[in-house]
Amino acid sequence: MTAPSVTPSQVRSALLLRDEIALLDLRHEADFATGHPLFAANMAAGRIALEAETRLPRKDVPIVVYDAGEGLVPHAVDRLQALGYNDIRQLDGGLRAWRDAGYELFQDVNSYAKAFGELVESRRHTPSLPAEEVAALIASKANIAVLDVRRFDEYATMNIPGSVSVPGAELVLRAGRAAPDPATTIVVNCAGRTRSIIGTQSLINAGVPNKVVALRNGTIGWTLAKQNLEHGADRRGGIGPFEGAQQNARDVAYRAGVRHVGVAESMALQAQTRRTLYRFDVRDAEEYAAGHVAGFRHYPGGQLVQEIDMAAPVRGARILLTDDRGVRADMTASWLAQMGWETYVLDGGYDRQLEVGPPLVLPKPDAAHRYRRPYEGTDVDTGAMQAYLDWEYGLVEQLRRDATHGFFVI
Template sequence: MTFEKDLRTRSYADVRRALLEREEIALVDVREEDPHARSHPLFAANLPLSRLELDAPVRLPRRAVPIVVLDDGEGLAARAAERLRSLGYTDVALFEGGLQGWRKAGGELFQDVNVPSKAFGELVESVRHTPSLPAQQVQALLDREENVVVLDARRFDEYQTMNIPGSISVPGAELVLRARELAPDPTTRIIVNCAGRTRSIIGAQSLINAGVPNPVAALRNGTMGWTLAG
């Protein structure tokens, strides 16, 4: 039995209005990460159907949150809505027309993941002129055994997957707390890195804003830039 016929839909105009007016709404793309990364509305959160039972209680802790479920016509949205209702969510709707409905209504679609946070990182760097160093310059500092410490702002599991030799795992939320302990000498240069750019920029600027006396810079383009630099 399916609840699809019982589910209401919400239109592009309705969802757009809710987003612009900052109403509580969870616009959920239930496709897998790869198709989501190729094309999705800016504020659509990726919550794949395959992980819904595991992730929904964590990422959607309030059972009464208004949820709008989106797919690209694969039939995933209706199945996801049914599962969400069975998990106790009380305000679940399908997005009218799916991804193509968003496009046809004039909605912009974005590529990549975590687009809003990445855009915020670029804005911070542009406005605050967050200092950064290229991989070659950081490597030269390490090779000369300069007074420098590299703090990796990613999650620990990401750090374990690949990291810059000699770097220290300090997930972003811990940077301001631990920076003075890890670099007690105010002349020690602190380099903040992540996988790409965003967490490097935000981490470095957070330390600067917190008044850390050390010279601080982001590793330009993170471990990705480091790898590309050889």
């Protein structure tokens, strides 16, 4: 079945006005990564039945679908309508029309989160050290702690020697134990740039007493500098916030415009069914499985910031976060708010009956259709790694040309 058309300029207007819109790219992930509008979300046509109801919780949300001429739109419209979605349009002329209108196309996946990270570094001058300097500090047994903010499975695959796994939003909650001596320099690393920039700036924003720097260009930069990586490590940072961390995190969220709501107000948000509300529990998977507030989907905070296009494809929606300790929700919310989201944190809710059970995990795309990031696995393709970094360096200028983002940096 065909759907009514909408022009590229109408989609762009909706994005500028912060109207709710799910702009869905129906191609496989590998094709999506070759170029797409900034706020497009990838939902391959063949995965709609698997993903739509989790990622698009409101059945009357405005949806715009497009492809690059592969003929995916009619079947995708049929699938969405069969699931009960009733406000579906197709982008007139598809991806080519977007490009022909003079609008920007962004490569890779999680593009706007990565662009935001580059904007943060540009505006806050987030400190970093090159791989050679960090390696020299490690070799000299200097007073440093290297904290890896990737998912634990990424860390276990390959990591900076001696580093400890402290995924993303856990940093402020665990830095006091990972580096109890204020004289210890904390080095934050990820695979490339985004998560280390956000992690480093999170600690700085929250007022950690330690000096904090990012490992410039992460494990990619480390590999390009011909430094050795460790494999199979299982060191995890324990919980232990530095003094004042909880209140400082709340202050950071406040400065970013995050609103705190109680249980009654959160129910009122849910009752406003003409708006999409995403609810995420940003703790680690074990905590979530042991007991979580009903209706909240698990998404670790650091990954949520990087993967927000995957977690919440409806741009203009509301986001409500929960965390029984507060710190992780506040820090995560502070970044999402700066990325233009209407963001709330739930106070309380853990003093009543909780649901137990493991997180919902959507299966990854078939390997043949996945976009393989140049830092994945243990293979070394230095040319691809350098090209990836060069692409990231250009994102701030591309954001300026695109002019739809609405990001701000506190």
